[in-house]
Amino acid sequence: MKKRVLSVLLAVSCMAMVLAGCGSKEDAPEAETAGKEETSKEEAGGEEETQNKTADILSGVEEQMNQALGELPETGKGEKIGILISSTSNEFWGTMKTRYEEAAEELGIEVEVFEASAEDDTKGQLDALNTMIPMGFDAIILSPIDGTNLIPGIVAANEEGIPVINLGPGVDMDALADANGHLDGKITVNFEEQGSTVANDMISRMPDGGEVAILAGLEGAGQSVGRTNGATKVFEETEGVELVAAQACDWDTEKAYEATKDILTAHPELKGIFACNDNMALAAVRALQEMEIEGVMVYGVDYTSDAKAAIEEGTLMGSMTYSSSVYTKAAEEMAMLIVQGKTFEGPVYLPLTLVNQDNISDFEGWK
């Protein structure tokens, strides 16, 4: 009996030590409140171009994209391209799937889209890739769930001589090289730029500085890490702005909702929240509404239909977007170019756009 009591005490005290230890990160250096003029100046110019219509923006983006690709492929000869996405259980990937199919029709090629059962099903996604390899595709375009989950499949595709193009969330290049694998092409969004663009827009609306927070996605997921790092850098470099919390919410709206409430409890003066996707941003908006707190700017990423409505209503400040039609088309063009013999050295970046309460009227029919 005594032993058991002892073991209980031991266990409890062991846990207490862990808890006591993890609080110490909190004493981050306070940022001084002087001199934040530099950051607010540069934003003044952005509002002139409100006349731009969606079509103009879109064709501009496509032009930039084509320049990045270098040349356009010969018309499709019915190339068969396999596409592996994360999971259509996320609206974003559902849209991407549709855009892939539309672009393929336009380009005269044949595509087939595969996916994992859920956004965190890393093994299932690898299984899907392994299934695709013997199916006779001329090239495979893939978007891994995390940096490493598809590496064995990519190596297998390399061995079969199937060109592999990585779209979006990046494959861990060091780990891939270690496994003797390589990518034939990479087209991506600069996730850090997504984070920094939001952060810059946010601080431009905070002339007196203040506290901000980040709701991150799944720990280790490329998008989440990139967006968080990009935003963190801007916040840390801006005097007067203090990043008081960055919580991983695993893309889970319920977690984002609860984290928002907890963060606001600890930091009632919070000025802005950057959520790494729109679903979490909208959950944060819900939490703020429920706590009856006004004046906290919330930003998301993806520009989903709900986010669009929320920006129009004025409850969401902004959301990062890019043209999924240009993105998927460019990826397929890249695949065609590679099949036709062109090689790509570095990654090709997709132009990014921030939709916010000031410019949303320009984005009717954006796709």
Next chain:
Amino acid sequence: MKKWLGKYSQQIFLFTAMVIVCILLTIRSEYFLTWKNIRNILEAVSYRLILAIGMTFVIASGVMDLSAGAIVSLCGVTMALALHGGIPVPIAVAFGILLGIALGAVNGLLIHYTGINFFILTLAVSGMLRGISLMITDGKPITKFGQNFIYLGIGRIGEIQLSVLAAALFTLISIPLMFHMKWGGYVLSLGGNREALIKSGIRAGFYRVTVHALLGAAAAAVAVIITARLNSAEPNAGMNMELDAITAVVMGGTSIKGGKASIAGTVMAVLILGVIRNGLTLMSVSSDYQQWITGFLLLVSVLISEIKVYKLKALMK
């Protein structure tokens, strides 16, 4: 005294751990011990508690239900579609709850009559239900239901949120239901001593079905709360929620083999996990610690009960 300590060692462990965690958090964060924060904690754990209490009954009956999270998702999207179809809130909610009960009952029926292992069976059902949710929503969240429905998730009577009241009420009812009524007694013996139950002519099937129907109802209630709170029904809602519930139930001292249950233990386990989650966010500490601590608490808690069983066996020799 000794006997009492032995019987409730897991609950005593959890209670002690909780007191220590609370003291530490009070020292570390000035916001921890404020009414607003306590309210946040209670509101965040409310729906988790409802599901965990339902799961306590199912685990007490000797099985587990891995489809509870998927039931949450399907009930949520079904209610959302009904509301969007113009069906009044009370009817849509009643329909959602009935659907939860029916899905739970189907699990019970299948387990009892097919004899397929409950783990495999509910895993299969879980996949199918989540798949249906995804198919009927096309993977997209369904949003905006109007103030009447949202009230169910965030409405308060005085200072107390409805979800917290519902969780408290369900917990209070569950104690006599489990320990003082015939139904609970049979549920426990379904887990602890199924052969004897059947030999004595009790219709085990009835208890198997009703206990799963109860969990189904709890899952549907969770669906109402989180859908209303977020003003959004998502096919991904409730992901892994059943595992969190099972974790809390086992941590609280309910035997995974059935036959022995502790409502108080479940309540404490859900509370301590909620307090830790809240505390880490208040202190801006990465949520990675949360998983470590949850695993550690589960291990120690179960270890304590295993040591107990081992000692008893040694004594009997």
